[in-house]
Amino acid sequence: MSTEQALSAAVLRSDRFRLEREADWIRLEAMVTKMEKGKSRRLSDDDVLALPTLYRTLLSSLSIARENSLDAGLIDYLEGLALRSYFLVYGTQTSFGRWLGSFFGGGWSRAVRAIRYDIWIALSVMIAGALIGYILVAGDRDWFYALVPSNFSDVRVPGASEAALRGTLFGGQDGDGLGVFAAFLFSNNAQVAILAFALGFAFAIPSILLLIHNMALLGAMLWVFAQRGLTTEFVGWLSIHGTTELFAILLAGAAGIHVGRSIAFPGTRSHLKAASDAGKRAALVMVGVIVMLICAGLLEGFARQLVDNTAGRFAVGGGMLLLWLLYFIGFGRTRRRPGA
């Protein structure tokens, strides 16, 4: 029986409605099924062009059917197909490459600038943490052992000789195992940064504590070296990768604080809306943090061992810091102008 015959014979108006349109629905369903199986490349150009139209037609069919038809099976079908095609029409449509392009082309630096107040908070927290560590250990040496985990403090303990400390900063590296070390450092630091961000979810307090603790460790270590007059050398040793790594941890902590602050003080938005707005912005920053930590891992694993003098280390570390600052402050500003 052809469609025309069926149409003329159909008793119910709602059945005629269905017979007139079902060819479009079936075509859309076939396309949706193909796309869900990851075969969207096999769709013809005609199909790709027709997808949004078919989708909107389907939605209007659904709205009409809800008001005019009592065929529950039909409405269920339309509802299910509408949801499936909605997900494809409004799916994550950017390809990974294009997303990466927009990310480095300004998305990242804009996200960093958007959380600048949280960066100031995180920065002051970090400075305070380092000061606390330094002052605590200066007042009572036993604090050192409480702050620094034992695997860090092999020779670097209060009262170590200048030669022993200098030995940990310079020389002795023949370049073996550097790659492994860099990869390990990256993986380790990345998890710490992710933690600093993710903990922000609990009103930012754990993020702040984590920042303080990590920086107190650094402050305590700084005191040990300062006791033997090695402050400049230690800062140089640290700065070669530290400017990048500490910057990354700063951003991760700031991203966590941003999310926590938005949950605690959502302003005029609902708590959930504020959380998701802040979360998406912070997620961009976090991808950047991972990128920075990869750089830091490479610098720590290779450059620190290869550049064995303080002046060179300061040059590399300072150069990296300048590069990051230029990128974050200056990059991707032009696109905002038209809207402003």
Add this chain to the structure above:
Amino acid sequence: MSDSSAVEPWIRQSANPKFDRILVTPEGVPLNVTVAAAGARAGALLLDIVIILGLIILVTIAGLALLWAFGVALGDNLQNTNGPLQFLAVVWIISVFLFRNAYFLYFELGDRAATWGKRAVGIRVAARDGGRLTAEAVIARNIVRDVELFLPLVFLSSAEASGTMSGLTAWAGFLWVLMFLLFPLFNKDRLRGGDVIAGTWVIQNVKKNLGDIVAPSAIAPDGAAPFARYQFSDADLSVYGEYELQTLENVLRIDQDDALQKVAASICQKIGWEPGSGDERAFLEAYYTALRARLERSMRFGKRRKDKHSPHE
């Protein structure tokens, strides 16, 4: 989602109405969705963890095999194997990091917005506000996974290993960790921490096939349609409402003889007809068509009759 819309007739009433939600598309058409239950989420996650562990083990075995091959090729010369060994270690560390973090990202950014585990149990990630699911949202929801899932694992194993935990701190830490893990159980949309931050939720997939026309014999082309054999009066058709119509639709779609007989008999009894025999399907299709025509007609005038207990239009 307001109370006034709760009486709209198109809102689905599923077996577990606790998880029924409405998602409004950007075009303004509301769609019924079902939030994935906590059990389904946990099952999917468990599957994913098994898959990730499997991948890590696979990479480890492949690395070891490669190492062994190098050893054989170079005749156990340690000086020479040092280079490849390091290279393999770097690859291993980076691939474990990627499996742990990028596995979820890669699959949830795909067209189906679901990892293998989620696909297996038929659920997917979606934006809560009905908009587009963005890459940032997927990244945000998965970064938080670290505190929810891996932190408890690391916490428990390190506490176990070092034995430094005193009773009180161990319990405090354990509670803290549990709070994140069980977060989805304490809100009605089963949002985990990552979903809150990313503005996403996890809902069930639907896949329904387009069934046939319920009463095909009513549109038979040969004029001798059984519909013509039965004539129902207004009174015959006024005993039932939409609920009964849809029950009848189900019976007709499933098409089992004894069910057809039973329903035909009870309808005949209700409207005071003599139940015939052997022709139940034709009778039911005719009655269905007539009842639906009547109900749809009054529906077009804005009058709906929910079930047989509702007042007449």
